[in-house]
Amino acid sequence: MMASITDCVVEGLKYPFNDIKKLLSFGALFALISVVSTFIGAKSLDIFRAAVHIAEKTNGTVSHIPISQLPVGDMYLVAGLTIVTFIVSLLIMGYQYDIIKFSIDKKEDLPGFGDILSMFVNGIKYCIVILAYNILPILILVGGAALAGESSIFPIVLLISMLLFIIAYFLLLMALNNMIAHDSLKKAFDFGEIIDNISNLGWGKYVGIILFTLIVMMIISVAVGFILSFITVLFAAIINNQAFVISIVIAIIEGLFIDSYMGLFFNRVCGSIYRESIK
Amino acid sequence: MILDIYKDSLEYSAKDWKTLVILGVICLFSFLLLPAFLITGYNYRVINTAVHGIINGRDPLPGFDDPIDMFVDGVKVVIVQVLYLIVPMIIFFVFALIAGNVSGVASSALMLIGCLITLIVGVAACLMSQMGICHMAYNDGAFSKAFALSEIKEVIDEIGWFECILTYIGLIIIVIVISVVVTALIGIIFTLFGISGAVLGADPSGVFVLGALVNTAISMFIVGPYLSIFASRSMGLLYTMQI
Numbered sequence: 001m002m003a004s005i006t007d008c009v010v011e012g013l014k015y016p017f018n019d020i021k022k023l024l025s026f027g028a029l030f031a032l033i034s035v036v037s038t039f040i041g042a043k044s045l046d047i048f049r050a051a052v053h054i055a056e057k058t059n060g061t062v063s064h065i066p067i068s069q070l071p072v073g074d075m076y077l078v079a080g081l082t083i084v085t086f087i088v089s090l091l092i093m094g095y096q097y098d099i100i101k102f103s104i105d106k107k108e109d110l111p112g113f114g115d116i117l118s119m120f121v122n123g124i125k126y127c128i129v130i131l132a133y134n135i136l137p138i139l140i141l142v143g144g145a146a147l148a149g150e151s152s153i154f155p156i157v158l159l160i161s162m163l164l165f166i167i168a169y170f171l172l173l174m175a176l177n178n179m180i181a182h183d184s185l186k187k188a189f190d191f192g193e194i195i196d197n198i199s200n201l202g203w204g205k206y207v208g209i210i211l212f213t214l215i216v217m218m219i220i221s222v223a224v225g226f227i228l229s230f231i232t233v234l235f236a237a238i239i240n241n242q243a244f245v246i247s248i249v250i251a252i253i254e255g256l257f258i259d260s261y262m263g264l265f266f267n268r269v270c271g272s273i274y275r276e277s278i279k
Numbered sequence: 280m281i282l283d284i285y286k287d288s289l290e291y292s293a294k295d296w297k298t299l300v301i302l303g304v305i306c307l308f309s310f311l312l313l314p315a316f317l318i319t320g321y322n323y324r325v326i327n328t329a330v331h332g333i334i335n336g337r338d339p340l341p342g343f344d345d346p347i348d349m350f351v352d353g354v355k356v357v358i359v360q361v362l363y364l365i366v367p368m369i370i371f372f373v374f375a376l377i378a379g380n381v382s383g384v385a386s387s388a389l390m391l392i393g394c395l396i397t398l399i400v401g402v403a404a405c406l407m408s409q410m411g412i413c414h415m416a417y418n419d420g421a422f423s424k425a426f427a428l429s430e431i432k433e434v435i436d437e438i439g440w441f442e443c444i445l446t447y448i449g450l451i452i453i454v455i456v457i458s459v460v461v462t463a464l465i466g467i468i469f470t471l472f473g474i475s476g477a478v479l480g481a482d483p484s485g486v487f488v489l490g491a492l493v494n495t496a497i498s499m500f501i502v503g504p505y506l507s508i509f510a511s512r513s514m515g516l517l518y519t520m521q522i
Contacts, residue, residue: 004420006351013347208422216354223312 005209008272009216015110016264022110023260029092030263031255033085038248040081043074050074091116093130094123096267100180103271110264129179129188133172137164170207174198177274201277213269217262224258281446284516285453287334292508298340302507303500317346320353322511327416329515340508352420356412359425363408367401406447410435413518437521446517454506461502465494 016023050071098111098119113119144157174197179188187193198206228250235246292299302321309315324341332338343349374393378386407428414434415425424430435443469490473483 004422006355006420006422010348010351013351205423212354212358212422215358216351219312219316219354226312 005205005273005276006212008209008269008276009213011272012213012265012269013216015268016261018108019110022112023264024256025113026092026095026110026263027256027260029088029095029255030259031252033088033092034251034255034259035248036081036085036088038244038251040078040085042244043078043081047071047074047078087120090123090127091119092123092263093126094119094121096263097122097126097180099264099267100177100271100274103268104177104181104274106275125179125185125188126176128185129176130172132189133168133175134165137161137168140164170198170210173210173270174206174274174277177270180271181274181278197274197277200279201273206273206277209269209273213266217266221258221262224254228254228258280520281442281449283334284446284513284520285449287516288509288512291338291340291512292505295340296501298343298508299504300500301343302504306499306503313350316350316353316357318353318507319356320349320351322507323352323356323412323416324349325508325511326413326515326518327420329512330413330417330518332515332519334516334519355415355420355422355425359412359415360408362426363404363411364401367397367404370400371397402444402447406435406443407431409447409514410443410518413515416515417518434518434521438517442520443517446513450510450513454510457506458498458502462494462498465497466490469493 047070054069095111095113102109102111138161140157141161144161145154148154148157171191171194174194175188178190178194178197179185181187231253232246232250235249236243239246302318305314305317305321309318321341321343328338328341371393374389374397378389378393381389410431411425411427414427414431415421418424469486473486473490476486477483
């Protein structure tokens, strides 16, 4: 019996240090995504710039420019890179699936990267559950925005969808746990069992521990952001006129060390919460 | 009883000057945010030792092992304090809001009453939050125990509200007096140096700058940590004063 539920936060914070190599391998995925999305951003900017340039010359609107006049190579590149990003995100989600699995099984080591295919499949499952839980609030938000338009109902719609997003988020975490514990996608939508698990732990305790974990994450990210901005300024002072290089270096540092650490920490705690809830 | 608490705490905090310097160094880096929570976490450990120890006993100063545990404890302490202090702040804002919407004498009267109530609730909230942290430490760090209001109220009832508030206010006075006296002493010493230097024909500005630096260093590395351990120890001991 744990003395306090916050002990699992302590345990989660220590967990990534059990295997630095795997932490960095996981971080490499995040770093890859960061670098690729920086390129996507830069290339998209080029495309927009070209589009605006053409629109200016022909006095037309951007939407009337024929595709052939745009930098097609760049557009293919952006599309390709977006697909790469998506695939890598699926791998990251698959790894998070494994982290939760290891946490529920109370294994002390970090999951390996041996079986890429099952990581990919698990990632798809993880992604489906996240999408399924967020689809209702998204629909309400989009539908409400379309129906309400500029009228005064819109803030209410916004409020309702925000509330639904929050409720969905809390259910989602337990649903992911439940799916991973039983290794079946169906269990992610077994609301009876999910709500049973949460009430077994106590709703206050459940919401409290998740909020606490999020606060700890927030504090760490603010502190890290502070240090990283410090490094950025330092780099900028040393290297002149290389904003692109600097932002990529910072993105790599952040992905390699911080994002991976946070991912491991948060999912580890989620698994621990599930373990506590089925006691 | 109150004087015993102060005596024990004053001696306890002076046990190990190395601890004070380490705390000072952490304090120096607290602009990086994470070390700030380490300091509150260390104070929590002091409270933890005190509520499980005995007054005038041989409790050792807690160590600096397991910084992650210390950090999480620090976050817990800060959350408890913030949540308790939200109550008087809300009361103050409600009164300010009402007072802003009425005019004339009623507005000032309302504001005055509001400030008084805020002050009373604020003192109670400070005391409750400190006792809540002690109660949490006593129950092995169970977060919910910091907000078990009826249990905490019982604890304070047993110690006596008057003693609690007296100890708390006395604590604040001791902290202020010690820091003012130390700062003033160093200031006087360096002023004397500066004046005598000026009489002998040297430029005194360097001496004054040095004096300011020494003052900052001493309050950061010695006095500040000393007082923070002292305050935590006193609150922890106060908690053990239940019958």
